[in-house]
Amino acid sequence: MLVTLFGISVIIFVLLRVVPGNIVDILFDAAGFVDPADKANLEKELGLSQPIVVQYFTWISGLLHGDLGYSYVSEKPALQEILPRIPITARLAGLALLFSASIGIPLGVISAVHQGTKLDYTLRVISLSGLSLPSFWLGLLVLMASVSLFGAMPIFNPNPKTWTEAFAIYAVPAMAVGFRSAALTMRITRSSMLEILRQDYIRTARAKGASETSVNYHHALKNAVLPVITVIGIEAAFLIGGLIVTETVFNIPGIARFLVEALRWRDYPIVQNLVMFTACVVVFTNFVVDLLYAAIDPRIRYGD
Amino acid sequence: MRSVRALGVAALVMLALPDPTMAGEPKAGGILRIYHRDSPGSASIHEGATYSINIPFMPVFNNLVIFDQHIAQNSTQTLRPELAESWAWNDDGRTLTFKLRKDVKWHDGKPFTSADVKCTFDMLMGKSQQKFRQNPRKSWYDEVNEVTVNGDYEASFNLKRPQPALLSLLASGYTPVYPCHVSPADMRTKPIGTGPFKFVEFKANESIKLTKNTDYWKKGLPYLDGIEFTIITNRSTAVLAFVSGKFDMTFPTHITIPLLKDVKSQAPNATCVVEPVNVSTNIIVNSSAPPFDNIDVRRAMAMSLDRKSFISIMLEGQGDVGGTMLPAPAGLWAMPKEMLEKIPGYGPDVNANREEAKKLMQKAGYGPDKHLAVKVSTRNLAEYRDPAVILIDQLKSIYIDGELDVVDTAQWFPKVARKDYSLGLNLTGNAVDDPDQSFYENYSCGSERNYTNYCNKEIEKLFDQQSIETDVDKRKKLVWEIDKRLQEDVARPIIFHARAGTCWQPYVKNVTIMSNSSYNGYRYEDVWMDK
Numbered sequence: 001m002l003v004t005l006f007g008i009s010v011i012i013f014v015l016l017r018v019v020p021g022n023i024v025d026i027l028f029d030a031a032g033f034v035d036p037a038d039k040a041n042l043e044k045e046l047g048l049s050q051p052i053v054v055q056y057f058t059w060i061s062g063l064l065h066g067d068l069g070y071s072y073v074s075e076k077p078a079l080q081e082i083l084p085r086i087p088i089t090a091r092l093a094g095l096a097l098l099f100s101a102s103i104g105i106p107l108g109v110i111s112a113v114h115q116g117t118k119l120d121y122t123l124r125v126i127s128l129s130g131l132s133l134p135s136f137w138l139g140l141l142v143l144m145a146s147v148s149l150f151g152a153m154p155i156f157n158p159n160p161k162t163w164t165e166a167f168a169i170y171a172v173p174a175m176a177v178g179f180r181s182a183a184l185t186m187r188i189t190r191s192s193m194l195e196i197l198r199q200d201y202i203r204t205a206r207a208k209g210a211s212e213t214s215v216n217y218h219h220a221l222k223n224a225v226l227p228v229i230t231v232i233g234i235e236a237a238f239l240i241g242g243l244i245v246t247e248t249v250f251n252i253p254g255i256a257r258f259l260v261e262a263l264r265w266r267d268y269p270i271v272q273n274l275v276m277f278t279a280c281v282v283v284f285t286n287f288v289v290d291l292l293y294a295a296i297d298p299r300i301r302y303g304d
Numbered sequence: 305m306r307s308v309r310a311l312g313v314a315a316l317v318m319l320a321l322p323d324p325t326m327a328g329e330p331k332a333g334g335i336l337r338i339y340h341r342d343s344p345g346s347a348s349i350h351e352g353a354t355y356s357i358n359i360p361f362m363p364v365f366n367n368l369v370i371f372d373q374h375i376a377q378n379s380t381q382t383l384r385p386e387l388a389e390s391w392a393w394n395d396d397g398r399t400l401t402f403k404l405r406k407d408v409k410w411h412d413g414k415p416f417t418s419a420d421v422k423c424t425f426d427m428l429m430g431k432s433q434q435k436f437r438q439n440p441r442k443s444w445y446d447e448v449n450e451v452t453v454n455g456d457y458e459a460s461f462n463l464k465r466p467q468p469a470l471l472s473l474l475a476s477g478y479t480p481v482y483p484c485h486v487s488p489a490d491m492r493t494k495p496i497g498t499g500p501f502k503f504v505e506f507k508a509n510e511s512i513k514l515t516k517n518t519d520y521w522k523k524g525l526p527y528l529d530g531i532e533f534t535i536i537t538n539r540s541t542a543v544l545a546f547v548s549g550k551f552d553m554t555f556p557t558h559i560t561i562p563l564l565k566d567v568k569s570q571a572p573n574a575t576c577v578v579e580p581v582n583v584s585t586n587i588i589v590n591s592s593a594p595p596f597d598n599i600d601v602r603r604a605m606a607m608s609l610d611r612k613s614f615i616s617i618m619l620e621g622q623g624d625v626g627g628t629m630l631p632a633p634a635g636l637w638a639m640p641k642e643m644l645e646k647i648p649g650y651g652p653d654v655n656a657n658r659e660e661a662k663k664l665m666q667k668a669g670y671g672p673d674k675h676l677a678v679k680v681s682t683r684n685l686a687e688y689r690d691p692a693v694i695l696i697d698q699l700k701s702i703y704i705d706g707e708l709d710v711v712d713t714a715q716w717f718p719k720v721a722r723k724d725y726s727l728g729l730n731l732t733g734n735a736v737d738d739p740d741q742s743f744y745e746n747y748s749c750g751s752e753r754n755y756t757n758y759c760n761k762e763i764e765k766l767f768d769q770q771s772i773e774t775d776v777d778k779r780k781k782l783v784w785e786i787d788k789r790l791q792e793d794v795a796r797p798i799i800f801h802a803r804a805g806t807c808w809q810p811y812v813k814n815v816t817i818m819s820n821s822s823y824n825g826y827r828y829e830d831v832w833m834d835k
Contacts, residue, residue, distance in 0.1 A: 021714025027345060027438060029717055033752035035438075042437055073345055074508045075493050081508065140540055147548045147570070155536075155545050251536045251545075253510040261343060261509045261537075266714060 001283055008279040009063075012272055013056050022048055023072040023266045046072055059272060069269035073262075078269040082255065082277070089247070089254030093239050095174035100181035101232060105225070107182075108189025112197060113216055123186065130183025135242050139176040139249035146172075156252045173250040177242045181235045188231045192224035199223075226297060233289035237282040332527045334833040336812070339542045340533040341555045343509045346492035349480055350428065353440040355733075355822050358477045359556055360512045360533045362826040363526075364411075365480030365497035368402050368421065368459075369471060373827050376579065376819040378737055379636055380468075380776075383475050387416065387498065397466030397774065404457040408521045410483050411502045418453035423484035425451045425461070436488050441735075443744060443751060444473050447771075466772045469740035476736045477824040500526035500829035509535055520829070527832035539563070547571045552809050552833065557581050557822050559805035561622045567807050576807040578622060580634045581822045582737060585614070585691050587797045588720065588728040588755050595676055596726060600664040602794040605727070607649035607661035608702045614694055615800050624801040625650070627787040628742055631801055634819040636737050639784035647791045661702045670703045679709040682729035683716045691799060692729035720755045730755070732796075737820035739783045743767045747795055758795040811835040 024042045028035065043049045047058065062069055068078035111123040146153045154168035196202065197220055205219045243256035255274055262270035293300045344356040349365065352358075369391065372382040385391070388402035408416040426432040429445045447467045452460050461470065473479060486496045495503050498521070501514035512533040516526055534551070536542040543563060546554050547570040557579065559567055568576060589596045589605070596602050615623035624631035627647070631638045644650050649657050662671075670676045678699075682692040689710060696706035706727070711719055719725060734742050744767060745751055749759035763786060770782035791797070806817045811834045818825040 021712065021718070025714045025718055029713055033440070033717060033721070033755075035752060038438060045437075071508070073343075074506075075346075075489065143541060143544050147544050151548060153544055153548045153550065155534075155541070155550055248538050249541055251534070251538070251541055253507070258509055264713075265345070 001287070004283060005276075005279065009060060009272075009276060010056075012275045012279075013052075013059065016266075016268055016271055017052060019266070021266060023268070024048065026265050059269075063273070063276070068273045071262075071270050072267045073265050073270075078273050081258075081270060082273060085253060085255045085258050086277075088252060089240075089243060089256055091170055092174055092177070092243060092247070092252060092254060093236070095170050096178035096181060096239060096242075097232060097236055099171075099175055099178035100185050100235065103178075104182040104185025105189050105221075105228060108186040108228075109193055109216055109221055111186065111190045112193035113212075115194060124190075127183040127186045127190075130179045131187075133179070134245075135177050135180060136245040136249050138179060139173065139246055142172055142176055143249065154250065156250065158253075169252075173246045173252060176250075177239070177246040180242065181232075181239070184231060184235065185228060189224065189228050192227050193220055196220045196224045222296070226293065229289055229292050229296070233285055236285045240278055328834065330527050330813070330830065330832040331834060332832070333529055334835065335530045335532055336528050336553065336828070336831060336833065337532050337534065337551045338553045339545060339551050339555055340512065340535045341539070341542070341558050342537050343535050344512075347495045347503065347506055347512075348436070348488065348492040349478060350424075350441070350482065351436050351438045351488070351492065355477075355556075358823050359826050360514070360531075361495060361503075362477045362480070363499055363501040363514055363531060363828045364495050364503050365482075365499045366408070367475060367477075367479050367481065368404075369475045370827065371472075371475045371818070371824050373825055373830075374814070374816045376816055377634060377636070378472070378475070378818055378821055378824055380472060383471055387421075387481055391471070393468075397468070397772075398463045399460050400463070400470060401458065401460040404459065405521060406457055408498050409519060410485075410498055411496045411517060412483075412486075414483065414485060416481075416483075416498050417456040418459040419456070420481055420484050421459040422451045422453050424480075424482045427482070427488070434488055437492075441478060443748075444741065446744070465768075466774070467740065468774050469736075469738045469771065472736050472738045473741060475824070476821075477826060478735050500827065501528075501531060504530070509537075511535060522829060526829045528828070531828060543567060546574075546807065549809070552812050553815065554805075554807045556806045556817060556826070557804040559807060561619045561803070561805065564805040564807075567805075571807070571809075573810045574807045575810060575812075576805050577817050578803050578805045579817050579819045580624060580630060580801055580803045581733070582630045582635075582801070582820055583731055583733040583822065584626075584628070584630075584801050585687075585799045586730055586732055587695070587799065588725075588730045589794060589797070590723055590726050590728075591756060591758070591794075592723055593726070595668070595678070598668050599794070600668045601670075601676070603648060604661040604664035604668070604702050605699065605704065606791075606794045606797040607657045607664070608698055608704075609649055609695075609797065609799060610654045610698055611650075611800055612654075613698070614691055617694060618690060619800075619802060622803045624803070626801055627791050627798055628746070628796075629739065629783065629787055630734065630737055630820055635801075636820065637739055637780060637783045637787075639787050643784060643788065647788055649797075650791070658701050665703050672703065675703045675705045677705045677707070678726045680706045680727045680729060681709040681711055681719065681725040683713055684710045685713070688729055688731060695727075695729060695799070723757075728755075730796075733822065735821060735823040739767075739779075739786070740771050743770075743786065747790060756796060758793070760789075760793065760795075763789055763793075 024039050071078050071081050074081060107123055111120045114120045143153050154172045156169055160166035160169055202215060202220055205215050240256055244260050247254045247257035259274045340360060342356055347361050349357055349361050366386045368386060368388040369383050370386045371378040372384050375382045387405055387408060389405050391400060391402045393400055404418055410416055427434060427436060428442060429448060430442055447464050449462045449464050452462060482491060483496050500517055500520050502517045504513040504515050506512045515530040545551055564576060589602055591597055591602060611625045615621060626638050627644060629635055629637040651657055680692050680696055682688040692708055696708060699706045732746060745753050747754055747758055749764055766782060766786045770779050773779040773782060808815055813834055814831045816825060
């Protein structure tokens with residue numbers, strides 16, 4: 001895991017510097033010209049004139065000591081800028097995944113159980129639309145609908161007055177971003193369930209008089225859920241991409257939108273640390289998924 | 305007779321009814337909520353060159369003088385004292401002396417004195433030990449020799465030569481007075497001013513909050529308890545939020561003409577105004593390399609422009625054709641229409657202009673069988689990209705095959721500085737509707753913002769001549785002549801001057817959007833809300 005993170009840190013660092021332009025170019029862009037002397041001074045002040053290897057080790061040694069550096073733009077400690085945004089995105093991502101699992105899995109089971117029926121076709125059309133509709137479009141549609149129907153919109157407020165406001169602030173964008181994920185979960189659950197439902201032990205369970213609910217949800221789903229967990233794990237990692245757009249459309253000050261803004265400004269300390277943080281989350285999620293495999297399927301054991 | 309009497313009674317009743325558009329007695333209180341189009345790079349007005357900084361931070365400061373905040377057209381007639389109680393020029397027009405107010409305190413309680421004025425302008429002129437990270441308007445003070453003080457409440461600007469326009473530059477929203485005792489770094493993150501509102505916090509990409517300065521030197525002001533800017537970069541979300549009542553006002557001049565219809569239909573009670581923004585869409589030409597080192601090719605390119613089509617496509621007709629200076633009636637210095645139309649390429653018959661342009665292209669060796677291939681470079685922003693596409697289409701009519709070259713924002717000015725372009729589609733904003741600001745900044749030999757390095761010593765002399773001229777009518781004639789020659793020289797062909805909309809809820813009172821600058825009208829000290 002440490003080797004993976006080290007590799008990621010090198011890739012992030014190098015890629016960021018391969019992109020043409022730096023914060024100084026952007027700052028001068030606002031001024032409408034580039035003054036070479038002022039540019040050199042500013043690059044020196046920000047440590048950008050140092051050799052790239054020195055810059056890398058300065059960052060990594062700081063990171064190991066809990067010093068993430070200073071944002072070039074706000075001139076505040078990067079940690080102070082990043083920390084308050086993490087719970088916002090975590091809440092949104094958690095809700096989106098919850099929505100995805102709580103909608104996708106039951107509908108996938110229903111669709112599989114009623115294979116070939118009108119209900120199955122309807123659910124498949126819904127899931128296909130979920131995969132086809134871009135989340136920003138869906139988000140804008142939701143905003144327009146709420147303005148036109150209710151004369152209000154769920155725009156972010158750090159201190160919501162009521163629980164309904166708090167719910168709307170997070171739940172609506174979570175649904176917008178989770179819809180695609182729910183559709184994918186549903187399709188995977190359906191195909192996995194269809195495969196399991198044809199297994200001999202399912203027929204045996206039915207022959208022994210187990211109820212349909214017990215067969216579907218106890219015997220079949222338990223075994224069908226493994227690929228679904230894999231997909232949810234991957235989706236959790238990819239969610240950051242969807243959240244960038246959703247946080248922008250719903251104006252949520254989370255880390256995803258912040259990352260894009262920081263990248264626009266070439267605010268290296270913010271971008272490096274945020275991408276590193278995201279990489280850690282992805283690595284950790286994969287680890288949790290692996291543990292879940294073992295918990296759900298006793299045949300899978302690590303270290304035997 | 306009865307009907308006449310009825311009409312009279314009806315008229316009296318109408319007169320007695322309160323006019324909803326009239327502002328009544330101002331009410332104190334309330335937080336004005338405005339959305340902000342993007343997250344500004346810092347809070348320091350002197351270090352920025354975008355109104356994304358001016359708008360939220362102008363209420364924190366005061367200038368020596370300011371343009372009247374309720375007269376839309378900024379001019380020397382609308383100059384009002386602010387931190388200066390009065391001002392006077394000496395007889396030879398080389399010394400401008402300000403008598404300063406004695407009852408002004410900075411937001412941290414320290415007294416404002418003439419030392420702060422000296423500090424601010426020394427720093428702007430690059431003469432102090434403390435330096436700004438960037439100083440984009442240093443050239444505004446090229447004619448100022450030094451700023452001297454006489455006691456705590458008098459400051460004088462000693463000039464190398466008379467420059468009547470200096471007062472207008474000092475009245476811009478870009479010219480607040482900074483405190484001596486606060487470093488430029490602190491001014492970028494937690495600015496201290498003397499203005500009607502105190503800085504509370506600036507959360508990047510989130511919000512900017514200002515609160516009422518209860519110790520403001522203008523007693524009884526401001527009316528508002530505070531101003532909150534919520535940063536919303538997505539224009540659709542921002543407009544929807546305004547329509548739904550989440551905001552009291554849109555970001556000034558942020559509503560495009562096509563979008564204005566939507567806002568008006570969804571929020572019919574909102575007050576919306578459309579004003580010129582004094583930003584021209586223009587072409588920068590690399591005249592130091594082929595093919596545009598040939599004046600015939602440059603002229604042909606300028607003559608191919610159908611300016612009205614640009615305005616019709618992009619602004620639904622709500623834009624203006626003009627030269628460098630903002631067109632009338634909003635602009636004070638625009639040349640008369642009949643003079644403008646005599647400039648090659650500005651005549652109303654576009655086909656005739658293009659026939660002339662074709663002849664010039666043929667003279668330069670191009671024609672139906674030999675087209676000229678060029679890249680049209682521009683920034684990757686809609687307001688740049690869209691006119692560039694129209695330009696490419698129009699250039700086809702004179703044997704020029706343009707290819708769009710979209711450049712990342714971080715690379716735009718370095719690319720322009722390297723002269724790594726043939727044609728560029730550019731936007732130029734003017735902070736003050738005054739020729740000194742526009743001519744010296746954009747066309748003067750050696751100016752940093754003179755991207756094309758256009759340099760004409762003869763015209764440069766005319767720049768100085770108009771700059772020292774105190775007679776406005778004489779100065780106007782000189783300005784017209786200069787503008788005409790700049791267009792004839794294809795220095796930076798102007799395509800159009802845009803207009804944009806601003807909307808606010810009906811209960812917001814006393815907002816005036818300036819008609820000849822987007823940078824000077826945001827003090828908001830007497831804005832109030834009737835709710």
